[in-house]
Structure formats: C-alpha cells, structure tokens
Amino acid sequence: MSDGLVYELNGVSLPHDDAIITPQVAAALKRGNYERPEVLATPKFLEPEDRVLELGAGIGYISSYVAKVIGVAHVTCVEANPMLADYIRRMHEMQGLSNTSVKNCVAVPGGAKLAPEKEVDFYIREPFWSSSLDEGRDVVSVARIPQEYLSDLIREADATALIVDIEGGERDIFQGGDLGTVRKIYVELHTRYIRPKGIKACFDALSEQGFYYDQRVSHGGVVLFRKL
Known part of the structure; x- marks a missing residue:
C-alpha cells in the first residue's frame, strides 16, 4: 500500500509501497x-549509445537512474x-521514461537445457533481495516464472x-551461450552464496569469452569486466 510518500534520490523519484520499500x-x-x-x-562505464540489459533489477532504481540521468539509449530490466x-514498471512510468522495458522472467545460461x-x-x-532460485529457508511464496536464455x-x-x-546466479549465468554484442559487464559477486569456487567459475567463464577485470571501476564485491 502506498501512502503518497515519494522518495527523491539522484534525480530519481521512488513511490513508497509498503510491500516493496x-x-x-x-x-x-x-x-x-x-x-x-x-x-x-555506472557513469564511469556507460555511454549514451549503450543499450543495457539488467539482470535482477530490484526496485528499478538503477535502471531508472541510467535511463533518466545517464541517458543511455535503452534499458531492458x-x-x-x-x-x-x-x-x-510503475517506477519507469513515474519518471516519464520511454527508453525502458521490463521482463518478468529468469535468465538462464545460454547453454542450459x-x-x-x-x-x-x-x-x-x-x-525481497533474499529471493532466489534456491529453495533454502524462510520462503514466503513460490512463483512459477518463465525462463529465457541469456x-x-x-x-x-x-x-x-x-x-x-x-543473488548467486552470477556463478553460472555466463557459462556457455553467446554474449554477442555485450562489451561491458558490471556484476555484484555474492560471496556468501557462491564462495571462492563460484567466484573463480564466474571469472573463468568471462575470461574464456574474452573479458578482463577492470580495476578502475571495480570496487569490493562489485566488479566491471570489459571485452578485450
């Protein structure tokens, strides 16, 4: 339920919703x-001509920021x-954005069945940020969601x-498949879920596809990879 409260942060407006915020x-x-x-x-590696695909878009703050403030060509959430x-979708409508789209689905590795x-x-x-594909504990509900190849x-x-x-899916998402036109990948590493072996698997998969670690933008567990 919203009480009309709107948060303003870095040029983005976020409507309050008791179920989300x-x-x-x-x-x-x-x-x-x-x-x-x-x-x-994001302003250090995104350009106005970029077309962004965001996996795990959360409440839509980052997509709204890069679409509205940075002004990228398009964002698919x-x-x-x-x-x-x-x-x-409500967030994007509030910003008056026409360069975004939202897909309610799960991205799976390109080589998966x-x-x-x-x-x-x-x-x-x-x-909400604890939700994932892993059954685990403290589940509130289960939704059947379409899968799509990355x-x-x-x-x-x-x-x-x-x-x-x-939330840990970064361990496997880059395995196989084709990253096609992508030249920059900004990924949050969830060490508590994927552990050191999972971090190595993520780095190895991207290295095999010609991506390298960009230390100038990376910070802590949030890492930028660029295509050689």
Missing part, C-alpha cells in the same frame, strides 16, 4: 546511500519477482552492457 530500504533512501556503489560506478516487476514447460520455481522471501535476452535487447545482481 522495507524499513531498511526506506532508511537507505533517506540517507541517500541506496545502491551508492552502482550510482558512482529482467526481474523474476512478479511484484517487483510491476513496481519497476530449459525445462519442458520452460518455467522454474522462484522462491520469494522477505526482504543469449536470447542479449540478442533481443541488442545489449552492449550488462548489469547483474542475481
């Missing part, structure tokens, strides 16, 4: 440090949580840049 998120928005590493980093996907029904169980938790999503979006925050 948790007290923790609200506090970060009020402090002005919500997704701060991404806000500081991929978000598995149906409630968040709906909120992102999809289930016959082409859907997967997505486990929704509170807070290579297909890249081709459809004509993406030149990826922004990836998928």
